[in-house]
Amino acid sequence: MDRLRVVPARRHGQERLYVCMADGRSIAWYDRDTARVNLLSEDRREDVLGVLRPFLAGPVTVGPPPVPTSAELARLALHPDDDLAPNRPGEALLIDLDRDPGPAHRLRPDPRRRALAAEQTVGTALDRLAGGGRHTLHSVPLPGGDRVHHLLIGPAGLFCLHALDAHRQRVRIADPMVTVGRREPHPLLRRVRSDADRASHALTAEVHAVLAVVGAARLDAPAPPRRVRVLRDTDLGDLVRAGGVLKPADVEALHAMARDRHTWLRV
Structure with missing residues (x-):
């Protein structure tokens, strides 16, 4: 033998x-x-x-090995260039900074690097939630040059997250306006809702919008924004504490669909 x-x-x-x-x-x-x-x-x-x-x-x-599910077969058939699962948090910004690092000496930090740090912080927190039937995707490209910063798919549902850099600054939210420190107010919540709506259209499933605020000294939101959940980066674990909404087979099918670049071409 x-x-x-x-x-x-x-x-x-x-x-x-x-x-x-x-x-x-x-x-x-x-x-x-x-x-x-x-x-x-x-x-x-x-x-x-x-x-x-x-x-x-x-x-x-x-x-014997289990029979592959339709989601697994779709993943195995996916060309590596079309697979979004390997994307790192802030993938688009990393590529942009690699192509154009900017001047070596600047009076002010490159805002792209602060935005990248925020996406990496949120991405790391979400990746820690992986397992238990949960999946995360990062820097999902959308037509027109836009992108979904992060997508969380799991038994608790689908969440489209936008990372906001607020390093040691006060953040004030008055739907749809978001004010960070002394910057001009910006209707960011419209963008966050739009990203979630586009993801919902692409995946033909309900997708919840989340604004993930990173490093804020203070967060003021007198009234809950319409259809957007606002969380600090330290509280993202709250997203998986809800009761089960999706069955395991549905989660795997949605993840297989979401990781395919072609899914997002017409939203």
């Missing part, structure tokens, strides 16, 4: 332990995230479990 060996690896962001034969062929793998042993051959079931036993913690499910 061929001697089996266990080889650790990561695939699609999941940690796996592959059970390989002497010639390198895999006959099974163990997904730590799902606690599932996937067998390619039932004939080696006991051998596989025996070699994996030192690595198993608690009960596991054993069986």
Whole structure:
């Protein structure tokens, strides 16, 4: 009987332990995230479990690999250039700064870098919420040069987030106007609602608008804005504490649709 060996690896962001034969062929793998042993051959079931036993913690499910869902098949068929999932927080700004860094010496910091820092802060907070059936997408391009800063998809629903840099400044909100420090008021909430509406049209599902305020010294919103939730970057965890709205299969299907660049071409 061929001697089996266990080889650790990561695939699609999941940690796996592959059970390989002497010639390198895999006959099974163990997904730590799902606690599932996937067998390619039932004939080696006991051998596989025996070699994996030192690595198993608690009960596991054993069986053949699950049949791919339609969402998984769509993801596998997606061309890498059209897949938005690898986008980093602030991807568009990172590319813009790489192409045009601006003058080496400036009297004032480049506002693009402050905006980038805000998107990265929000993106990092959202990425920490990943797991439990939740997915995040960043810097989703829209026609006309616009983009959705962040999209959160999970059992609690879909959320379109706009990151606002307010480093140590007071933020005042009087729908639709948003005032940061001594800057002129700007009708930012119209943009936030518009982004969510466009996302809802693209995904044919309800998308909630969120303004994520980063680093504000004070946040004044006397009346809740219409159809926009205002949260500090430290409170973004509130978005996943709501009860389940979407089924797991719906979440995966929406994520597969949202990560495809072509989904956003006509919104």
